[in-house]
Amino acid sequence: MAEAVATVRQRLRPQRQETRHQIIAGLSFGLWSGLLGVKDEDLWRDCLHRALPLSNGKRKQVAVAVERVRRFRNRLSHHDSAINVDIPFEVRHVLELASYIDDAAAQWLKRCSRVLAVYAERPVTADDTVVVPAKNAWSLYESCRAYVCQAGRGFRPGQRLAFYADREVKREVPAVLHRRDNVEWTDVSASKLRSSTDRFDRKIAAVIDASSAVWADGRYQVFLLTGPGHPDHRQLSRSLPHEGSGRGTAFVQQQRYVSLHSLETATSTADL
Incomplete structure (x- = not known):
């Protein structure tokens, strides 16, 4: 974790953007997912659970939710085909994870997102x-x-x-x-x-x-x-x-x- 933060700070410093928000934004999704592993159970109990106050408080539930969103995010960012992906189902998981942090934020994401509107225009497959x-x-x-x-x-x-x-x-x-x-x-x-x-x-x-x-x-x-x-x-x-x-x-x-x-x-x- 410390090494990852140091790398991001070193990249941001020449741009005069070494702020808390930019550092957090610069860290990879995989780093956050990794912090929810079994080996970090003590970290979860001590403090990390406070970052997701509306979850059920169990590290395993949050870890599964974060990992699912991470896989979905990676598939899209790597330009893999999404033709056979149940997009509405995956989007619900993204909003559910956001709701663990803040209900208002989850509702804001839902209002702003055009994903389901675009999905509704997809070509329809006969294999239903x-x-x-x-x-x-x-x-x-x-x-x-x-x-x-x-x-x-x-x-x-x-x-x-x-x-x-x-x-x-x-x-x-x-x-x-x-x-x-x-x-x-x-x-x-x-x-x-x-x-x-x-x-x-x-x-x-x-x-x-x-x-x-x-x-x-x-x-x-x-x-x-x-x-x-x-x-x-x-x-x-x-x-x-x-x-x-x-x-x-x-x-x-x-x-x-x-x-x-x-x-x-x-x-x-x-x-x-």
């Missing part, structure tokens, strides 16, 4: 549905209308999920109502969410309760989904069988993107 492997996920969806996966797992922008289990794509193609990453999967967290006035918080609490036998204590990503009867829900005329057999021939291993139209017109996975 992600098919996920669902050996355990299908039963959870049937009972809770939700999908749970690893925290930080990336997805393209999409409106729907479909489930591949029992060597077929299931008939139900729910719409995504809400997506939340880095959810603490504990009884304590479920209790707090259960008492919230936010309906999504309460729904996530119910998912934690229902899935505790499958998902151990940790942090996970949650999709809350529609069920039959919801106006945005879709149901295929039949499940789509997968004809392949043998190890490694499953229709989807991690996730796969298709269009709702192709699901609705296919007779098997061979048509997708």
Whole structure:
């Protein structure tokens, strides 16, 4: 830290800009992210938590949030493709991190940003549905209308999920109502969410309760989904069988993107 500050000051001094604000602005995002590691737990407890007074006070929560924003920022600054990035989801994380510091600042950023207006003008992709492997996920969806996966797992922008289990794509193609990453999967967290006035918080609490036998204590990503009867829900005329057999021939291993139209017109996975 001291070495990084000294380097920035040395660069600013000839320009007569060696002020506190310029020094802070000159430090890399990675430096701040690095200060939130496990080895700096004492630093967090002693003083660093005061920089983010509206967080829950846990270093790990803030570290995950900062690291996600850092990766998103680096992707953009390095001119990597953002075509398959869920921009609204990532922007929400930026605003959430800002709100840990100051709610007014987060609202100011939201008012000033044109990101979502520009995003709304993007070319629309036909692949609006992600098919996920669902050996355990299908039963959870049937009972809770939700999908749970690893925290930080990336997805393209999409409106729907479909489930591949029992060597077929299931008939139900729910719409995504809400997506939340880095959810603490504990009884304590479920209790707090259960008492919230936010309906999504309460729904996530119910998912934690229902899935505790499958998902151990940790942090996970949650999709809350529609069920039959919801106006945005879709149901295929039949499940789509997968004809392949043998190890490694499953229709989807991690996730796969298709269009709702192709699901609705296919007779098997061979048509997708």
